[in-house]
Amino acid sequence: MADASLRPAENFFEPKSPIRSATTVAYQAAAVGALVSVLQNALSSHKAGALGVLTRTGGTIGMFTAMGAVFAFTEATVANERQKNDAFNGVVGGCAAGFLAGIRTRSLPMALGSCAVAGAAMGTFDYAGQLAGERRQVREEKQKRFFKTPPISLQRTSPSE
Numbered sequence: 001m002a003d004a005s006l007r008p009a010e011n012f013f014e015p016k017s018p019i020r021s022a023t024t025v026a027y028q029a030a031a032v033g034a035l036v037s038v039l040q041n042a043l044s045s046h047k048a049g050a051l052g053v054l055t056r057t058g059g060t061i062g063m064f065t066a067m068g069a070v071f072a073f074t075e076a077t078v079a080n081e082r083q084k085n086d087a088f089n090g091v092v093g094g095c096a097a098g099f100l101a102g103i104r105t106r107s108l109p110m111a112l113g114s115c116a117v118a119g120a121a122m123g124t125f126d127y128a129g130q131l132a133g134e135r136r137q138v139r140e141e142k143q144k145r146f147f148k149t150p151p152i153s154l155q156r157t158s159p160s161e
Contacts, residue, residue, distance in 0.1 A: 012085075013079075013083045013084060013085060014085075015079075015080050015083075016076040016079060016080060017076065018072075018073045018076040018077045018080070019073070021072040021073065021075070021076040022068075022069040022070075022072045022073035022076070023069070024072070025068040025069060025071065025072035026065050026066075026068050026069035026072070028068060029064045029065050029067060029068025029069070030061055030064060030065040030068070032064055033060050033061040033062070033063065033064025033065055034053070034061050036060050036061075036064065037053050037054075037057040037058060037060040037061050038053055040056075040057040040060060041053045041056060041057050044056070044057075063101070063104060066100060067097040067100055067101060068097075070093075070096050070097050070100050071093040071094065071096065071097035071122075072093070074092055074093040074096040074097075075089045075090060075092065075093030076089075078092045078093065086126070087123045087124075087126040087127035088123070089126070090119075090122040090123050090125065090126035090127075091119045091120070091122060091123035091126075092119070093122060094118040094119040094120070094121060094122030094123065095115040095116070095118060095119035096115075097118055097122075098111075098114035098115040098116070098117060098118025098119060099111045099112070099114060099115040101114045101118070102114035102115065
């Protein structure tokens with residue numbers, strides 16, 4: 001029973017700043033969008049040259065940035081409102097980002113379909129624990145329980161004692 005008192009609470013919630021999360025993820029998504037835009041520009045034939053990354057396929061950068069920011073902002077806002085860190089937050093965030101991607105095609109059925117697919121994908125990743133990760137305390141506690149500590153009688157002592 002002493003082991004149970006050392007365990008962190010299962011329903012531990014730490015509030016997130018939606019603006020900070022959205023800004024961080026937007027920068028990361030912009031970098032990925034820039035990479036995709038560079039690849040699109042390199043693989044297409046045109047006369048725009050290197051500026052084609054911004055002029056021809058620059059919308060890709062903006063779309064990746066917007067989707068990342070919308071996902072992170074929505075996920076953090078829903079988590080703060082519900083005061084829970086679970087897969088449902090990822091479902092709602094993925095749905096919002098997917099809806100934004102579908103609206104780009106100017107089709108409501110595509111927006112709803114993208115919402116369902118992205119929400120299901122993000123919820124599955126969160127539920128499986130691949131995207132959310134573990135807190136450091138939980139990981140260290142699992143390591144302590146998994147690895148055995150050597151008995152005191154087997155530890156070597158120095159010959160001078």
